[in-house]
Amino acid sequence: MDPSRGHGIRLSVELPRDSKSVPVIRHLTRFALRAAGVTEEVTYDIELALSEACTNVLEHAGEGDAYEVAVAVRPDRCELRITDTGRGFDHVSVRDRRAGLDAERGRGMALMQAVMDRVDFLSEPESGTLVALTKYLRFDDGSSRGLLSRPTAGDAT
Numbered sequence: 495m496d497p498s499r500g501h502g503i504r505l506s507v508e509l510p511r512d513s514k515s516v517p518v519i520r521h522l523t524r525f526a527l528r529a530a531g532v533t534e535e536v537t538y539d540i541e542l543a544l545s546e547a548c549t550n551v552l553e554h555a556g557e558g559d560a561y562e563v564a565v566a567v568r569p570d571r572c573e574l575r576i577t578d579t580g581r582g583f584d585h586v587s588v589r590d591r592r593a594g595l596d597a598e599r600g601r602g603m604a605l606m607q608a609v610m611d612r613v614d615f616l617s618e619p620e621s622g623t624l625v626a627l628t629k630y631l632r633f634d635d636g637s638s639r640g641l642l643s644r645p646t647a648g649d650a651t
Contacts, residue, residue, distance in 0.1 A: 506564045506565075507562070509548075509560060515561075520544060523541060524537055526565060526567050530642055533634055540572055540627075543605070543606040543610045546606050547574070547625045562577045563575070568642065574628075579621070579622040
């Protein structure tokens, strides 16, 4: 069976551009990952990257009262999409300006890339930014992973 098929957990949340929204989406995402039986280490990496991406929206998005977070927990990976409707930014130039090890700010992109398996940015001036994060999953022994990997209707058995 193709591991990308099967059942999954999907969340899509529109959040206010407020610092109180970050713990809310972290909690919802943690709950979904733990319910699926994802290991604590992988769950922590995903929460950390999600927090960094959401904090970047709060600090840099510009216009707009809300942003959207979509979470998909699949049988083999977790995909996060954080979308804002602000002014967009040049992620290549930001990435190339490396923050020092003792810097308190400016390390979020490097941190996301360190803990996730894939990090993609799509930014359009005056249209906003999409941050797409992917992490391949590991599961606890005896977890409920079987719920995610059961064949769906139309899959060959």
